[in-house]
Amino acid sequence: MAQRKVVSSALIRRSMLNTVSKIVKSRSFSSSTSKVPLSKPLGNAPNVVFAEGDEESDTHVTTLSNGLKVASQTKFGTFCTVGILVDAGSRHECFYPSGVSHLLERLSFSGSRLYQTRDDVMKAVENFGGICDCQSSRDTMIYAASVSRENLPSLVELLGDCVFQPALPDTEIEQALENIKFELQQLDTRPDPEPLMTELIHEAAFRGNTVGLPKFPKYEEINKLDRKTLHKFLRSHYIPSRMVLAGVGVEHEELCDLAEKHISSQAKNPTWSLDGDVLKDESTSQYTGGEVHLSKTFDLSMSVVPLPDLAHVSVGMQSVAFTHPDFVPFAVLNMLMGGGGSFSAGGPGKGMFSRLYLNVLNRHHWMYAATAFHHSYDDGGLFCIQASTHPSQIRECVHVITQEFVRLLNGVEEAELLRAKTQLKSMLMMNLESRPVMFEDVGRQVLATGLRKSPQELCEMIESVSNDDILRVANRMLSSRPSVAALGDVSNCPSLADIQTALNSKDGKLPRKFRLFGR
Numbered sequence: 001m002a003q004r005k006v007v008s009s010a011l012i013r014r015s016m017l018n019t020v021s022k023i024v025k026s027r028s029f030s031s032s033t034s035k036v037p038l039s040k041p042l043g044n045a046p047n048v049v050f051a052e053g054d055e056e057s058d059t060h061v062t063t064l065s066n067g068l069k070v071a072s073q074t075k076f077g078t079f080c081t082v083g084i085l086v087d088a089g090s091r092h093e094c095f096y097p098s099g100v101s102h103l104l105e106r107l108s109f110s111g112s113r114l115y116q117t118r119d120d121v122m123k124a125v126e127n128f129g130g131i132c133d134c135q136s137s138r139d140t141m142i143y144a145a146s147v148s149r150e151n152l153p154s155l156v157e158l159l160g161d162c163v164f165q166p167a168l169p170d171t172e173i174e175q176a177l178e179n180i181k182f183e184l185q186q187l188d189t190r191p192d193p194e195p196l197m198t199e200l201i202h203e204a205a206f207r208g209n210t211v212g213l214p215k216f217p218k219y220e221e222i223n224k225l226d227r228k229t230l231h232k233f234l235r236s237h238y239i240p241s242r243m244v245l246a247g248v249g250v251e252h253e254e255l256c257d258l259a260e261k262h263i264s265s266q267a268k269n270p271t272w273s274l275d276g277d278v279l280k281d282e283s284t285s286q287y288t289g290g291e292v293h294l295s296k297t298f299d300l301s302m303s304v305v306p307l308p309d310l311a312h313v314s315v316g317m318q319s320v321a322f323t324h325p326d327f328v329p330f331a332v333l334n335m336l337m338g339g340g341g342s343f344s345a346g347g348p349g350k351g352m353f354s355r356l357y358l359n360v361l362n363r364h365h366w367m368y369a370a371t372a373f374h375h376s377y378d379d380g381g382l383f384c385i386q387a388s389t390h391p392s393q394i395r396e397c398v399h400v401i402t403q404e405f406v407r408l409l410n411g412v413e414e415a416e417l418l419r420a421k422t423q424l425k426s427m428l429m430m431n432l433e434s435r436p437v438m439f440e441d442v443g444r445q446v447l448a449t450g451l452r453k454s455p456q457e458l459c460e461m462i463e464s465v466s467n468d469d470i471l472r473v474a475n476r477m478l479s480s481r482p483s484v485a486a487l488g489d490v491s492n493c494p495s496l497a498d499i500q501t502a503l504n505s506k507d508g509k510l511p512r513k514f515r516l517f518g519r
Contacts, residue, residue: 059071070255079130202215291484314385315499335424
């Protein structure tokens with residue numbers, strides 16, 4: 001039997017080779033095209049279409065009579081990305097149970113006047129040759145889809161219908177609330193600390209106001225979320241003057257016409273009643289500083305690969321809004337600090353030249369991660385360094401972080417600054433090669449400022465950042481009250497007063513703690 005298998009497989013291979021050779025010999029281009037030089041086009045070939053013009057910086061913005069802004073960006077290709085951005089998010093939930101915007105995200109595209117169920121919406125988008133998604137953040141709700149360009153009219157109609165005519169049936173709301181409960185359980189048990197740490201540092205920095213309000217709903221308030229609450233939130237925030245219809249890869253005039261036809265008309269008679277209570281929080285974010293500790297034990301038994309028992313800490317300082325002139329220097333500073341995980345940190349040989357790699361991860365083997373984050377909004381910001389280590393060394397971990405903050409007051413070397421600026425420009429331009437990223441950039445800038453700064457203008461602003469700018473923003477940052485968030489076994493975490501003392505010192509060292517009998 002084994003010999004028969006060998007013989008049969010050899011015959012199959014020989015037959016396949018004969019078939020391939022016949023196909024190759026039957027092709028006529030193998031001899032004719034080899035004689036055509038590369039400097040000349042092939043005969044009978046279709047005309048080549050090139051992407052010409054300064055399309056990357058050509059962003060058009062029009063404000064309609066009802067206040068809706070329409071923004072478009074030309075981009076070469078057969079697909080387009082279009083969506084509606086709403087000035088609404090968890091920061092606007094001051095008068096509502098936490099989690100309204102999160103629930104609306106889960107209920108997005110779940111049925112409307114034209115499409116009865118979520119399956120109907122998804123089938124329609126699939127027929128358009130695209131995909132759709134909704135994302136909620138602290139300050140913005142984004143409904144978007146990418147489809148082939150010839151289906152743009154149908155897509156805009158679908159977006160207007162799903163945003164202004166949502167069905168919100170009780171069965172969908174109940175299912176969404178159950179999914180959120182499961183999501184909260186997963187968030188509380190999984191070892192990835194970043195979502196919870198982001199929540200905690202915002203809570204500490206903006207205590208009880210605007211962006212300090214929780215993005216994820218509190219478990220005890222989930223049952224307060226119902227259709228009546230959703231309608232009140234929608235009536236207060238889902239109005240055309242708080243929206244932008246943004247498109248990338250579309251013609252501006254066509255998008256404006258479609259906005260008038262499908263968005264403005266739908267906004268006049270939405271699913272929710274326009275007569276009723278309107279509750280809006282228009283307050284400006286107030287940076288408070290402070291500390292938030294969350295003691296918890298991570299369940300590491302479910303992991304296939306053994307995971308270390310870690311404690312996580314984040315030290316933050318006040319930064320600026322993204323409309324502030326110092327926003328770009330803060331972005332350069334964020335790139336200069338850099339950071340990441342200690343796994344395969346590598347050092348200079350792997351191109352990891354940021355300060356948190358060179359000064360922290362490469363020198364302190366007991367630190368598992370150290371990363372700089374810059375959270376910026378239209379009325380405030382937060383710059384922080386987040387790190388992970390064993391619970392017994394969390395005090396030493398904070399000690400290292402405060403030293404890195406204070407070391408910024410010594411300025412930066414020319415080569416170090418040039419490298420950070422080059423990396424930031426490279427990251428900016430590479431990200432904007434993606435159509436969905438460009439869409440979000442266009443939509444967010446127009447929603448916040450009414451216009452869009454081109455990538456070329458941003459690169460010029462990055463290039464102009466100097467050592468004096470870094471010193472100025474570092475002094476500005478260190479003059480604020482610190483914010484501290486700690487997660488895990490945080491019994492050894494230093495107090496906020498000790499961290500403040502370290503940041504006000506010349507060397508950034510924490511005050512010494514004297515202990516009796518080694519305790």
